[in-house]
Amino acid sequence: MTDELEILRAWAPPDVAPPPPDGAAGAARARARVALHAHIAAAPPARRARWRRRLLVTVPTAAALAALVVALVVALGTSGQVEPPRRHPYATAPTTAAAALERAARGAETASPAFPRPDQFFYTKSIATYLACSMxxxxxxxALSSSRREAWISQTRRGEIRTVGLGVSWPSPAERRKWIAAGRPRLAAPGDxxxxxxxxxxxxxxxxxxxxQQMRDFDGSGAQLFRQVRDGLRPGQGPSPDGEVFVLLDDALRDQxxxxxxxxxxxxxxxxxPGIGFDGHAxxxxxxxxxxxxxxxxxxxRDILLDPATGVLLGERDxxxxxxxxxxxxxxxxxxIGDAAYERTGVVDAAGQQP
Known part of the structure; x- marks a missing residue:
């Protein structure tokens, strides 16, 4: 856009002399015209518009550079050290078996579950489906046999286990055909x-x-317990030493x-x-x-399903x-071919009670 001031600065006095002034008003106009001509003649030369366009190009670049400097200052901090990368707000769950188990272990250490006296009962309520074979x-x-179970187990008193049968299903059409070929014998369904x-x-x-008391006083590490369980294996126990340690640790979490x-x-x-897998969204x-x-x-x-916060056994699946x-x-x-869920646990004073 053309600058009006530049137009005025480019204006030159006309070569033709002005008409003589007409009285006092005319003399005043003549003096004003002479003063204007003198001001224009003494003014500095006009700047080129090209500089203004160059300025419009460089200003955003300078702003971007300033923003980059600010970002670097924030990232480096006042100490001059780079902060560790921050996790995505949705990436809060552990991504490895070791991380998930360590988080659950820390939660278990700070939990305060009721622990039964020797004369009390540890109560467990569960629902399970397991493979039942006839050979x-x-x-x-x-066939797959389903049942609901309640157990009351005590260190010093006779406990009780109550079972309610829920029915039988087939793991595959092939197994049902084998049962039909055998003459449809009565299935070993779980009974009450x-x-x-x-x-x-x-x-x-x-x-x-x-x-x-030994359970309450235990203060060993995970590595010590792993070696203890593995060293206690008998020759030929389980499909493999590592597999049997996995089974025994699972057993320790169940029903006690x-x-x-x-x-x-x-x-x-x-x-x-060795050889464990992990699913953080089961x-x-x-x-x-x-x-x-x-x-x-x-x-x-074999899946061991654990509570993410406390490591309490929620279920098992084959x-x-x-x-x-x-x-x-x-x-x-x-x-x-196997699926169990532990619905409820607790401490009670007598068999038949529920926490």
Whole structure:
């Protein structure tokens, strides 16, 4: 856009002399014209518009440079050290088995679960589906048997286990055809009943037995507990030493109370088992959020489903995952042949009570 001041500065007095002034008013106009001509003649030369255009180009660049400098100052901080990268706001869950187990172990250490006295009962309520197979010389077949279970276990008093059968299903059409070919014999469906649990006065972790006081006083590390469980294996026990340690640590989490430091050590020992897998977004059969620690043996993956905050056992699951013939069942990959959920646990004073 043309600058009006530049137009005025470019204006020159006309070569033709002005007419003579007309009275006092005319003399005043003449003097004003002479003064204007003198001012214009003495003014500095006009700046080129090109400089203004160049300024418009360089100003945003300078602003961007300033913003970059500010960003670098923030990133480096006043100490001159680069801050560690910040996690994405949605990336809050651990991404490895070791990280998830360590977080749960720390939660277990700070939890304050009720621990039963020797004369009290540890209560567990669960629902489970497990493979039930019938094999003889003429025919064999496998079905899935479901039941609900409540258990009251004590160190010094006779406990009780109540079971309610929920029915039978088939892991695959092939197993049902095998049952039909066998003459449709009566299935060994779970029945309703009550059994008694006799106290042995101890808790079990691997082959080691702990009294209630020893359980409360336990202060070993996960690495120490892992070596203890592994060293306690008998020759030929389990499909492999590492696989058996995995099973025994799972057993320790089920159907018995664990003092906070013992639970934390069991979780940290699990992280040391070779060949474990991890799923940070698992759910148990009741739909509860969990993380899964798994291991594959003989074509079957065993998932231990744990509460992310406390490491409490929520469930277990067995799934066919590899082209390795199962010793008893014929079913496609991905078939769940075992699934348990532990709905509720607690401490009560008598068998039959619920926490």
């Amino acid at each position: 003889d010389r003429d025919a064999s077949y496998c 009943g009550v059994t008694h649990a006799h106290p042995d006065g101890v808790y079990h972790v691997g082959d080691r037995r702990y009294s209630a 109370p664990l003092a906070p430091r013992m639970r934390a050590a069991v979780l940290r020992a699990l992280a040391l088992v 759910k148990d059969r009741l739909g509860r959020s969990a993380f899964a620690i798994s291991r594959v043996a003989n074509g079957t993956r 799934t066919l995952v590899a082209h390795v013939p199962h010793e008893t069942v014929s079913a496609p990959l991905g078939t769940v």
